[in-house]
Amino acid sequence: MEPANKPSMRIVVIGGLPCSGKSTLATRLRARCSLPVLCKDETKEALFDRLGSGDRAWSKRLSLAAYDIMFAQAEELLRCGGGCIVEGNFRAHEHRERFARLQTAGAAFLQVFCHAQPAVLISRFHERAHSGRRHAGHVDVASLQEIENEIASASQQPLPLAGSVIDCDTTHDWQTAIDAAVEQVLTELNAAGARGSKETP
Numbered sequence: 509m510e511p512a513n514k515p516s517m518r519i520v521v522i523g524g525l526p527c528s529g530k531s532t533l534a535t536r537l538r539a540r541c542s543l544p545v546l547c548k549d550e551t552k553e554a555l556f557d558r559l560g561s562g563d564r565a566w567s568k569r570l571s572l573a574a575y576d577i578m579f580a581q582a583e584e585l586l587r588c589g590g591g592c593i594v595e596g597n598f599r600a601h602e603h604r605e606r607f608a609r610l611q612t613a614g615a616a617f618l619q620v621f622c623h624a625q626p627a628v629l630i631s632r633f634h635e636r637a638h639s640g641r642r643h644a645g646h647v648d649v650a651s652l653q654e655i656e657n658e659i660a661s662a663s664q665q666p667l668p669l670a671g672s673v674i675d676c677d678t679t680h681d682w683q684t685a686i687d688a689a690v691e692q693v694l695t696e697l698n699a700a701g702a703r704g705s706k707e708t709p
Contacts, residue, residue, distance in 0.1 A: 518543070518700055519582060519615040520693060521607075522595040523667055524622030525659055527632035529678040533620060533686045534595040540694060541593075544585065546578045548596030549646075556645030564654070567647050579606040586613040600667050607669055617671035618696050620689055623664040624679040630656050672696060 520543065522530050531547065538545045552567075552574035559570070578594060585592045598607075611617070624632075633655055637648035648655075666673045674696070676689040 517586065517589070517614045517616055518591040518697060519586075519610060519617055520591075520593040520697075521598070521617055521619045521667065521669065522593065522622065523598040523619065524676075525624075525629055525662055525664060526597060526655060527629045527636060528622035528624050529676060529682055529686050530595050530597070530622050532682075533622060533676065533689055534593060536686065536690045537593055537693060540690060541697060543591055543593050543697075545593045545595065546581055547594075548574050548578055549643075551577050553643040553645065556643055561643075561645035561647070564647050564651055567645060567651070570645070575603065575606075579603075579610070582610055582615075583613055586610065586615055591615070598667055604668075607667070611670065616700075617669045618674070618693065619666055619669055619671060620674045620676055620693060621666040622676045622678060622689075624677065624682070626659050626662075628679050629659045633659070 520537070522534050522537075524530050531549065534545050534547055537543075548571070552570050555570045555573060561567075575596065578596065582592050582594055607617075633648070634652065636642060637652055642648055674689055674692045676685050678685045
């Protein structure tokens with residue numbers, strides 16, 4: 509397998525709590541770069557469409573399945589010599605081994621850490637839950653108290669991954685913060701590509 513610092517082996521990891529701007533950032537990157545984008549909620553919603561919606565426990569089961577599928581897809585892309593963008597509410601204690609497997613397979617991580625003040629995230633989640641914009645399978649309204657408690661008690665920190673971290677604080681002008689993070693990711697990817705070109709015989 510080619511060295512992990514080759515640009516084609518780059519994995520951009522977009523993480524953070526719910527409503528911190530992850531999906532918006534992933535969508536904007538999808539339009540600006542050539543890496544495939546793997547989003548947990550997109551995979552989960554495809555599972556809802558195929559297997560049906562249920563209660564909160566069912567939603568959690570499909571979340572686990574969606575992460576399994578996403579990490580498997582990322583590993584397959586690495587085996588084929590390609591990188592990707594992965595987006596989700598990653599938890600270090602749950603996903604440590606899966607990220608370690610990606611690194612062993614040749615990944616070089618670039619992490620984008622999305623975060624905001626807890627009160628802002630909770631307000632956004634309440635608004636989104638009642639907006640009708642999300643797939644009904646997420647059962648957001650029924651999950652309000654659980655998610656609010658998770659946000660309020662969470663220690664917002666980047667994942668303990670090797671590689672650079674781009675900080676994206678969306679507390680205030682979140683649109684500008686996300687656009688700035690997109691530009692930083694593109695700059696890092698272009699720089700990695702330039703280094704890879706120089707190292708190619």
